[in-house]
Amino acid sequence: MEQDQKQPRQVQGLSCPLPHTHTETVVIGHGSGGSMTQDLIRSIFQSQIGNEILAEGNDAARLQLFSHGEQLAVSTDSHVVSPLFFPGGDIGRLAVSGTVNDVAMLGAHPAFLTAGFILEEGFPMADLNRIIKSIADTCREAGVQIIAGDTKVVEKGKADGIYINTAGLGLIPEGRKIGGQFAKPGDAVLISGTLGEHSIAVLEARGELGFESGIQSDVAPLNHMLEDLLAAVPDVHVLRDPTRGGLATSLNEIACQSQVSIHLTEGAIPVQPNVRIACEMLGFDPLYLANEGKVIIILPEEHVELALNIVRASPYGKYAARIGRISEENPGRVLLHTAFGTTRLLSMLAGEILPRIC
Amino acid sequence: MPVESGLPEFLSGYRDVERVKRVIDLIQQRTRQPWTLMEICGGQTHAIMQYGLDQLLPDEIELVHGPGCPVxxxxxxxxxxxxxxxxxxxxxxxxxxxxxxxxxxxxxxxxxxxxxxxxxxxxxxxxxxxxxxxxxxxxxxxxxxxxxxxxxxxxxxxxxxxxxxxxxxxxxxxxxxVPPAMHAILSSPGNRIQGFLAAGHVCAVMGYWEYPPIAERYQVPMAVTGFEPVDLLSGIYQTIDMLESGRVAVENAYPRAVTFExxxxxxxxxxxxxxxxxxxxxxxxxxxxxxxxxxxxxxxxxxxxxFDTGNIQTAESSICIAGQVLQGTKKPFECPAFGTLCTPQNPLGAPMVSSEGACAAYYLYKRGS
Structure with a gap:
């Protein structure tokens, strides 16, 4: 009982204090996907171009075009990965998967994408070909079509090879209500597989690991897996892909949106051994690393077993696991329960992930 | 792919729940009176918070966080x-x-x-x-x-x-x-430190031959301590054991990485x-x-x-109490700017920035508690 008293004291009614930043210029941390990004969105974007739809704060926007029936899901994402080719994928597969997944996170069936290319003068045509082939292959796999596009070329040195923006459209079947704001106390939290592979694969491709990990990026379109899930378990409350900022940041966003707390069991969170070892060496935490082929699923406890069985049947969900639960006290917080019986706060990523000194 | 057993034995063994429990039991049994220990290294501060080890210790033991964060x-x-x-x-x-x-x-x-x-x-x-x-x-x-x-x-x-x-x-x-910083802390008038967890990584390089004279002079026992849960608790146990039995010595609780020389x-x-x-x-x-x-x-x-850097005028934040935090006389919570004006993305002082800083450890793992 003594341990209980020593757990973080409960703070009722505390709602995600996000302090202001005073940076006068854009710094790299503003793109980390963590709280610096949120600050930027809040202070510069939402204050001037905000509206009710944007304020929902999900991976895609939900539009009610007709008085009833299906809704439209819309999302857009820009892809600036360096290097362009990495173990397990490339910028083309990423550009399709990222947007397909964002649309699918509202429970929509992604159908159409647009693609905008910013190319740097001197970019090898062979690389461009390879990237477009990868886009075509991934579109086929996801069952989506690119229905509009744009190409701009900038002078040498004004861009880093190629940037790709994609936008996605999909229809949300009538009655489906999935979003970060719908987590309910008593729900279970699932993750569709092991964490952190994308970040480590990209670091390795940049030559920043200093050793070979053999880790492949998990980049993949998850829409078919999610359609199978929702066909069998329509009562899913939240879907969210833990990309930049990782699981920790996505769960913090959900805890804020739904005004609930999220309790994670540290030992249940799946991480590949090689990713763990790379993290140990570099001083990273896998819970903050980016994933491009994983999804957080929050749903009523009674559906957990069925949901896990369906997700595990997909090649992208083999290591799916139940990792936590939703609770009503301490709204806005994510708490991690360790194997030692202790509890600590799991914060949102602040700025850029930095390797430690020693 | 063995997802559960994610770590090689040389790491998982030092995070083993049963072993942690055994050392905690030993510490509980040995502790008879209040003691204030300082862990020198910020890496240790973060590990303690990350695993919540402070929650497992008897109330009598207070851990004070040292200046061992280089940035x-x-x-x-x-x-x-x-x-x-x-x-x-x-x-x-x-x-x-x-x-x-x-x-x-x-x-x-x-x-x-x-x-x-x-x-x-x-x-x-x-x-x-x-x-x-x-x-x-x-x-x-x-x-x-x-x-x-x-x-x-x-x-x-x-x-x-x-x-x-x-x-x-x-x-x-x-x-x-490290040794001059230990002198500075122990000789300062407000010092409360009764035992030290010496920083294992520093000692892996330097050994611990520099420490016995310090322990002797200030009558403060020390244990060279590692960074994994079992390592940290073993260091705490050995220090408490010396304190409770009135011994002043420098012991090595991290022998797999550290030698005297x-x-x-x-x-x-x-x-x-x-x-x-x-x-x-x-x-x-x-x-x-x-x-x-x-x-x-x-x-x-x-x-x-x-580089002729000339006359650079420095200006420190007047609110930040980093100095007292680094010397262990104040906890991060006692700073008026903690978590409001001063956060990891807008730090007023370095301890809020670093993965080894005490303020960042409190912000990340204990905010609001």
């Missing part, structure tokens, strides 16, 4: 000097990643980079040497921060640069040393390149012989001689 104690003057150098157009400024977000008087290295300065994160000072070889038309400067732990690699970079005849490589010497080859490198100099610690003040400066023979690699 936290790097003086504002040195940081401002680094920022100034990094802004020069022909410079590639290299640093360990942690340093980039540490606030100087005006901005940090990230903002220098955003303004067009060439600032690169390196994992090893040897990478900075490689950058100097690859960019002969640039002046490459490495910010040589760290405790004794990074000193051998910093020394090696200088030796390699000399061997390669590099004229475009220099370091900004900023290494700091330490790594002699590494120490030889350090003493070949560096010599002790007085150093200003951020928030604490100048501590005699508490840093490494370049010896005369290697002064050609001292960035301070390559």
């Amino acid at each position: 936290c104690v790097t003086s504002l003057a040195l940081i401002d000097q680094g920022l100034w150098i990094a802004q020069q157009p022909d410079v590639i400024f290299t640093s360990f990643g942690d340093m980039l977000r540490v606030p100087g008087s005006n901005g940090d290295l990230f903002s220098v980079r955003a303004a067009g300065g060439q600032v690169r994160v390196v994992y090893s000072p040897m990478d900075a040497v490689k950058i100097a070889v690859a960019n002969p038309d640039k002046r490459v400067v490495f910010f040589a921060i760290g405790f004794e732990t990074t000193a051998p690699a910093n020394a090696m970079a200088v030796i390699q640069a000399e061997k390669l005849g590099l004229k475009n490589f220099s370091i900004l010497p900023a290494n700091v040393l 330490g790594n002699q080859a590494a120490q030889k490198l350090i003493f070949q390149v560096f010599e002790p100099v007085d150093r200003n610690w951020r928030g604490i003040g100048t501590i005699p012989n508490s840093g490494y400066g370049l010896r005369k023979a290697y002064q050609a690699f001292d960035a301070a001689l390559h």
Whole structure:
């Protein structure tokens, strides 16, 4: 009982204090996907171009075009990965998967994408070909079509090879209500597989690991897996892909949106051994690393077993696991329960992930 | 793929729940009165918070967090000097990643980079040497921060640069040393520290031959302590055991990494390149012989001689109580700016920035508790 008293004291009614930043210029941390990004969105974007739809704060926007029936899901994402080719994928597969997944996170069936290319003068045509082939292959796999596009070329040195923006459209079947704001106390939290592979694969491709990990990026379109899930378990409350900022940041966003707390069991969170070892060496935490082929699923406890069985049947969900639960006290917080019986706060990523000194 | 057993035995064994419980039991049984211990190293502070080990200890034991966070104690003057150098157009400024977000008087290295300065994160000072070889038309400067732990690699970079005849490589010497800081803490009038967990990584390099005279002089027992849960608790147990039995000694609770003599080859490198100099610690003040400066023979690699940084005016935040936090006289929660004006993305003081800083550990793992 003594341990209980020593757990973080409960703070009722505390709602995600996000302090202001005073940076006068854009710094790299503003793109980390963590709280610096949120600050930027809040202070510069939402204050001037905000509206009710944007304020929902999900991976895609939900539009009610007709008085009833299906809704439209819309999302857009820009892809600036360096290097362009990495173990397990490339910028083309990423550009399709990222947007397909964002649309699918509202429970929509992604159908159409647009693609905008910013190319740097001197970019090898062979690389461009390879990237477009990868886009075509991934579109086929996801069952989506690119229905509009744009190409701009900038002078040498004004861009880093190629940037790709994609936008996605999909229809949300009538009655489906999935979003970060719908987590309910008593729900279970699932993750569709092991964490952190994308970040480590990209670091390795940049030559920043200093050793070979053999880790492949998990980049993949998850829409078919999610359609199978929702066909069998329509009562899913939240879907969210833990990309930049990782699981920790996505769960913090959900805890804020739904005004609930999220309790994670540290030992249940799946991480590949090689990713763990790379993290140990570099001083990273896998819970903050980016994933491009994983999804957080929050749903009523009674559906957990069925949901896990369906997700595990997909090649992208083999290591799916139940990792936590939703609770009503301490709204806005994510708490991690360790194997030692202790509890600590799991914060949102602040700025850029930095390797430690020693 | 064995997802559950994610770690090799050399790590998982020191995170084993049963072993942790056994050491906790030993500590519970041995503790009869209140004791205040300081863990020197910020890496230990973070590990304690990350695993919640402080929640498992008896109420009698208070852990006070020491100054062992190298970016936290790097003086504002040195940081401002680094920022100034990094802004020069022909410079590639290299640093360990942690340093980039540490606030100087005006901005940090990230903002220098955003303004067009060439600032690169390196994992090893040897990478900075490689950058100097690859960019002969640039002046490459490495910010040589760290405790004794990074000193051998910093020394090696200088030796390699000399061997390669590099004229475009220099370091900004900023290494700091643990034993003088222990003296400073133990001799300060408000000292409450009754036992030390000595920093395992520093001792892996330096051994612990420097510590018995300190333990003796101030009558404070110490245990050389590692960073995994079982290591940390073993260090705490050994220190408590000495305190409860009235023994004053320096014991080694991290024998798999540390010997009394330490790594002699590494120490030889350090003493070949560096010599002790007085150093200003951020928030604490100048501590005699508490840093490494370049010896005369290697002064050609001292960035301070390559760049006329002139008169930089430094300005410290007036609210931040980093100095008291680093000396263990105040906890981060006691700072009026904690978690409001001062956060990891907008730090007023370095302890809020670093993955080894005490304020960041409280912010990340204990905020609101």
